[in-house]
Structures are given as C-alpha cells and as structure tokens.
Amino acid sequence: MKPTVLLVNPWIYDFAAYDLWAKPMGLLYLASRLRESGLSVYLIDCLDVHHPLMGETAYAKKPLRRLYGTGKYWKHRVPKPQKLSSIQRPYSRYGIDPQAFQKDLKSVKRPAAALVTSLMTYWYPGAFEAIGLIKDMHPDVPVLLGGIYATLCPEHARTHSQADFVIPSPSQYWPAKLDNILQTIIPNLQLKKKVEPFTPYPAFDLLTNIEYVCISGSFGCPFRCAYCASPYLSPPFLKRDPLALFEEVLYWHKHYRVRDFAFYDDALLTDSHRHICVFLEEVLRRNLDIRFHCPNGIHITYIDRDVAKLLFKAGFKTIRLGLETSDPQLQDHLGRKFATGEFERAVALLKSAGFRSDQLGVYLLMGLPGQSYEQVAKTIAYVGQVGAIPYLSEYSPIPHTELWKAAVETSRFDLASEPLFHNNSILPCWSGEALENVGSLKAMVREIREKNR
Ligand code: SF4
Structure with a gap:
C-alpha cells in the first residue's frame, strides 16, 4: 500500500478574514508533486467552506458566498489571545469546527508524515492548533511546518510550534531539505529528482468544491x-x-x-x-x-x-x-x-x-x-x-x-x-x-x- 502524506491548510485566527480567491498554492503544488512520486495524499483544508461535516449551527451560520467564488468563511468567535487583549474588536477562528478536523484526521490511517502550511505570520495560532491536534491523534507521525510564517519567523516556529521539522522555504520551490526529510521519514521513497517550476499543476482537485x-x-x-x-x-x-x-x-x-x-x-x-x-x-x-x-x-x-x-x-x-x-x-x-x-x-x-x-x-x-x-x-x-x-x-x-x-x-x-x-x-x-x-x-x-x- 502506498504511504499516505497528510497535508493541512490551517485555520485563520484574526479580527477579520474573507476569501478573496485565497488558496494554499504552495501546499497544492506539494500535493501534486507527492502524488507524482507515488504517494497517496490526504488534504484537510480547515478553510473549506463546503466541508461535508459542517452544517449550520446556532453559533456558525453558513458562510455567504459572493461573486466569482469569493465569500465568507465559517466563523466562530473565540477569546482574544492575552497579548491582543487591549484591542477592542471581536476575534474569531475562521474555518471548520475542530471536531470536523478531528473526524477527518481519524479517517487517515497512520499517515507517514503530516505537512502543515502557514500563511500570515500573525495567523500562527491556527497552524499550532492543527499541529497539536495531529500530535494528539497520531503522536508518532512526524509533523513538518512550512509556508510563509515558517519562512519569515523560523525561530519563533521552532520554539513554539511543536513541529518536528520547520522548513523555512515557500513550498512551491520544493526545497532539497524537504526531499531529504521525507526520504528519511518514508522508507524506499523515490522522489522525482528534477522538479520544474510551475509543474505539475497544483492539486485543486483535492478540494471539496472547485469554485x-x-x-x-x-x-x-x-x-x-x-x-x-x-x-x-x-x-x-x-x-x-x-x-x-x-x-x-x-x-x-x-x-x-x-x-x-x-x-x-x-x-x-x-x-x-x-x-x-x-x-x-x-x-x-x-x-x-x-x-x-x-x-x-x-x-x-x-x-x-x-x-x-x-x-x-x-x-x-x-x-x-x-x-x-x-x-x-x-x-x-x-x-x-x-x-x-x-x-x-x-x-x-x-x-x-x-x-x-x-x-x-x-x-x-x-x-x-x-x-x-x-x-x-x-x-x-x-x-x-x-x-x-x-x-x-x-x-x-x-x-x-x-x-x-x-x-x-x-x-x-x-x-x-x-x-x-x-x-x-x-x-x-x-x-x-x-x-x-x-x-x-x-x-x-x-x-x-x-x-x-
Ligand atoms: S516587491 Fe512586492 S509590493 Fe513591490 S511590486 Fe513586487 S510584489 Fe508588489
């Protein structure tokens, strides 16, 4: 059986967030390259507005979608981090319920590795939460953290994220370091040696609905x-x-x-x-x-x-x-x-x-x-x-x-x-x-x- 790599696009924690054609391109490039190398990939997109396990609840209204595929995310008001307590605005977690995330996580039978991406530096709480939940459910699975926050603030990520590996490089460039780590983690992995930029196409087909x-x-x-x-x-x-x-x-x-x-x-x-x-x-x-x-x-x-x-x-x-x-x-x-x-x-x-x-x-x-x-x-x-x-x-x-x-x-x-x-x-x-x-x-x-x- 092919080893499975879990890919995670984490939640946004912020005062405001809106889907203005926002997708984790680097992660989707990685997904298609891993598939091309013979691995099975499983994506959990915490920002999936069409997630099958999400229904309208008393505290989360179905996100309103607007023109050309843009629109709102699932949103749940949460307490502000203590450091932002002086800001007089509500703070929210944008994305699916953590319970939906955990159900998805449970359905992946012992992944060989988990790759978590990150975007804005100040959204790191979402990546940390995803890493924590992965570690609770799959304590032996190595977790790799990449993306923009990991690239801009690698020391902060290494100190606080609990990731086993922090890879400071945007993932569309497929750094050699990532190859080496994956080859150490997954026995007999034959990664495609030469990776051309822009190919293969980012794996949008992994999304629930391609708007x-x-x-x-x-x-x-x-x-x-x-x-x-x-x-x-x-x-x-x-x-x-x-x-x-x-x-x-x-x-x-x-x-x-x-x-x-x-x-x-x-x-x-x-x-x-x-x-x-x-x-x-x-x-x-x-x-x-x-x-x-x-x-x-x-x-x-x-x-x-x-x-x-x-x-x-x-x-x-x-x-x-x-x-x-x-x-x-x-x-x-x-x-x-x-x-x-x-x-x-x-x-x-x-x-x-x-x-x-x-x-x-x-x-x-x-x-x-x-x-x-x-x-x-x-x-x-x-x-x-x-x-x-x-x-x-x-x-x-x-x-x-x-x-x-x-x-x-x-x-x-x-x-x-x-x-x-x-x-x-x-x-x-x-x-x-x-x-x-x-x-x-x-x-x-x-x-x-x-x-x-
Ligand atoms: S450096 Fe940044 S802000 Fe300036 S033109 Fe390029 S992308 Fe735009």
Missing part, C-alpha cells in the same frame, strides 16, 4: 518595495511560457468546468507583450467562457492601450492597481514603480477599453511608519477624482523587509518578539491622532464607492 482556480504566470517579483517580502520569499523572478499557462487554464476549464481564475502573480504585466498578451490572445482565439481576477494588483506603468483592451476582452472582471500613495516622496521611499501621470493615463486607458469605475480598485497603503492620516486622506481623494475606487490596504510589518527596522522602532507593540502584533487590522505602526482618524478615512472610501455604484 475557482488560482494560477501563476510567474513567481516572485523584479521590484523591491520597502514593505514587501516577495523578493525574500520568492527569489528569483521566474516567468513561465504563456502557452503552458494557457494549457493549465484549459485543463481546469475542460475537466472541472472552472470559469473563474485568479492570478497569483506579483508582477503579472512585466514584459507583457511576450507573456500575458500572448496568453490572453490565445484565450480570445479559443473563445473560452472564463473570467479572470487579479487580487494581487497589477503595475500601473505597464498598462498601455493594447494591454488594457486585451484585459477587458479576455474577461478580466476584477482589476486592482497598486498605487500605494499619491505622495511623491513616499512613493520614492517605498520603491517607485510608476512615473507622474501614469496612474491617470492607466485609468483612462482601462475605461476606454470598457471597464467601469467600480471595476477599477486601487490599493492604497495605510498605517506605514511615519505616514500621516492626512497623506492617506489626500490619496483617497485623488483616486476618487481620477475615477477609480480606493481600497485601503492596512500595513502589516514583515520581517526581512527594508521597512521592518523602522516598523519595530515605531510600533506601539513589541513586533520583534511577537508575530501576533504584525496583524494589519491593529495598524501596529500607527498611534494617537492617526489611529483616531481611521474611521473617517474609511468613511471617505465608502462615500466614493457609493457614488460609483
């Missing part, structure tokens, strides 16, 4: 923004053959009737005429009834007339532009990615291609060290004047980024010792007047949205 598929035309990012960990997490920047990407889309559309595809690229439009445009032209040529979304945002500087037209015609429904701020000095400080006038030009081109204002969301950063609320207010007003919709992105301090040191020095919390304080919902680098004005900034955004409905 959408996340795709990548590239890994990493050629830019170096002061607040972002992409260059640390995913070096080097790799582009993929656009027609191979098309084949992946076709595969999910043809075999699983998937219509919604979310790009996970950090720099989707780089060298667009040789990459994304080739892909989109193929989508148009084959006349597929599919839709695309780019929750990560796209680069303003790369939007020209051809790109804007192709995005619209090929079925992009959700455009997000990364503006960050309208303050030129702050743009320089963060790592400038577009020139003066390019934002207005990009919005005008997208509109003349056919997009409505309410389809054009613009990410703005709020809560950076040293940033004033007036700067944010000016940026919101500017986006409204240009005719797009502002989306506030609350700054989360991330270890190994250029801005980390300033964040640690500015924060009202001890960021360096406690990842729970990296949570963007608490705006850890703002205090006093700035924090008091968050409500009015959100009201400005709501007003612009209302006008463009």
Whole structure:
C-alpha cells in the first residue's frame, strides 16, 4: 500500500478574514508533486467552506458566498489571545469546527508524515492548533511546518510550534531539505529528482468544491518595495511560457468546468507583450467562457492601450492597481514603480477599453511608519477624482523587509518578539491622532464607492 502524506491548510485566527480567491498554492503544488512520486495524499483544508461535516449551527451560520467564488468563511468567535487583549474588536477562528478536523484526521490511517502550511505570520495560532491536534491523534507521525510564517519567523516556529521539522522555504520551490526529510521519514521513497517550476499543476482537485482556480504566470517579483517580502520569499523572478499557462487554464476549464481564475502573480504585466498578451490572445482565439481576477494588483506603468483592451476582452472582471500613495516622496521611499501621470493615463486607458469605475480598485497603503492620516486622506481623494475606487490596504510589518527596522522602532507593540502584533487590522505602526482618524478615512472610501455604484 502506498504511504499516505497528510497535508493541512490551517485555520485563520484574526479580527477579520474573507476569501478573496485565497488558496494554499504552495501546499497544492506539494500535493501534486507527492502524488507524482507515488504517494497517496490526504488534504484537510480547515478553510473549506463546503466541508461535508459542517452544517449550520446556532453559533456558525453558513458562510455567504459572493461573486466569482469569493465569500465568507465559517466563523466562530473565540477569546482574544492575552497579548491582543487591549484591542477592542471581536476575534474569531475562521474555518471548520475542530471536531470536523478531528473526524477527518481519524479517517487517515497512520499517515507517514503530516505537512502543515502557514500563511500570515500573525495567523500562527491556527497552524499550532492543527499541529497539536495531529500530535494528539497520531503522536508518532512526524509533523513538518512550512509556508510563509515558517519562512519569515523560523525561530519563533521552532520554539513554539511543536513541529518536528520547520522548513523555512515557500513550498512551491520544493526545497532539497524537504526531499531529504521525507526520504528519511518514508522508507524506499523515490522522489522525482528534477522538479520544474510551475509543474505539475497544483492539486485543486483535492478540494471539496472547485469554485475557482488560482494560477501563476510567474513567481516572485523584479521590484523591491520597502514593505514587501516577495523578493525574500520568492527569489528569483521566474516567468513561465504563456502557452503552458494557457494549457493549465484549459485543463481546469475542460475537466472541472472552472470559469473563474485568479492570478497569483506579483508582477503579472512585466514584459507583457511576450507573456500575458500572448496568453490572453490565445484565450480570445479559443473563445473560452472564463473570467479572470487579479487580487494581487497589477503595475500601473505597464498598462498601455493594447494591454488594457486585451484585459477587458479576455474577461478580466476584477482589476486592482497598486498605487500605494499619491505622495511623491513616499512613493520614492517605498520603491517607485510608476512615473507622474501614469496612474491617470492607466485609468483612462482601462475605461476606454470598457471597464467601469467600480471595476477599477486601487490599493492604497495605510498605517506605514511615519505616514500621516492626512497623506492617506489626500490619496483617497485623488483616486476618487481620477475615477477609480480606493481600497485601503492596512500595513502589516514583515520581517526581512527594508521597512521592518523602522516598523519595530515605531510600533506601539513589541513586533520583534511577537508575530501576533504584525496583524494589519491593529495598524501596529500607527498611534494617537492617526489611529483616531481611521474611521473617517474609511468613511471617505465608502462615500466614493457609493457614488460609483
Ligand atoms: S509590493 Fe508588489 S511590486 Fe513591490 S516587491 Fe512586492 S510584489 Fe513586487
């Protein structure tokens, strides 16, 4: 009998969470590679909104799903960790009941190993809970912890997680260290030696219901923004053959009737005429009834007339532009990615291609060290004047980024010792007047949205 490897996508513990095409891509890449190497894999997705063991209960209403596969998660209010007790907001566990998790766990007969992924650094309680439950039920099974938290905070993970192995590397890169550990744990395991990036396709077929598929035309990012960990997490920047990407889309559309595809690229439009445009032209040529979304945002500087037209015609429904701020000095400080006038030009081109204002969301950063609320207010007003919709992105301090040191020095919390304080919902680098004005900034955004409905 084939050995079974258990894969776990843990719960989110947070003040808020929403499924905006969020899937554990690294874990799903691992799953398909393990299957290809002859192992049996069993996925427990704690964020599965369609989990067969979940029914509506007095405390958990069935999650509301919205357009294009996005929507809410199962949610259960829980006490805040003691360290967050000063925050006056409810805190919740997002995902399935732990009892459903335990039933799933019980059905896996002695797995050879358990691989638990992690995402945001401040979501580590979910990964720890999963590890604890695995250890209770299968005390002899080695548990490996990987993913973003494990990569950014490996020492914290080693000290507190109870995992037998902490693997600080995003799993789509399949680090040699993981090979070695698995080969030690599973006797006679013959892992495929050469692993090509982007293949085999992430195992979305393991999900209970495929509402959408996340795709990548590239890994990493050629830019170096002061607040972002992409260059640390995913070096080097790799582009993929656009027609191979098309084949992946076709595969999910043809075999699983998937219509919604979310790009996970950090720099989707780089060298667009040789990459994304080739892909989109193929989508148009084959006349597929599919839709695309780019929750990560796209680069303003790369939007020209051809790109804007192709995005619209090929079925992009959700455009997000990364503006960050309208303050030129702050743009320089963060790592400038577009020139003066390019934002207005990009919005005008997208509109003349056919997009409505309410389809054009613009990410703005709020809560950076040293940033004033007036700067944010000016940026919101500017986006409204240009005719797009502002989306506030609350700054989360991330270890190994250029801005980390300033964040640690500015924060009202001890960021360096406690990842729970990296949570963007608490705006850890703002205090006093700035924090008091968050409500009015959100009201400005709501007003612009209302006008463009
Ligand atoms: S913020 Fe975006 S553009 Fe900047 S480094 Fe990160 S992924 Fe790249």
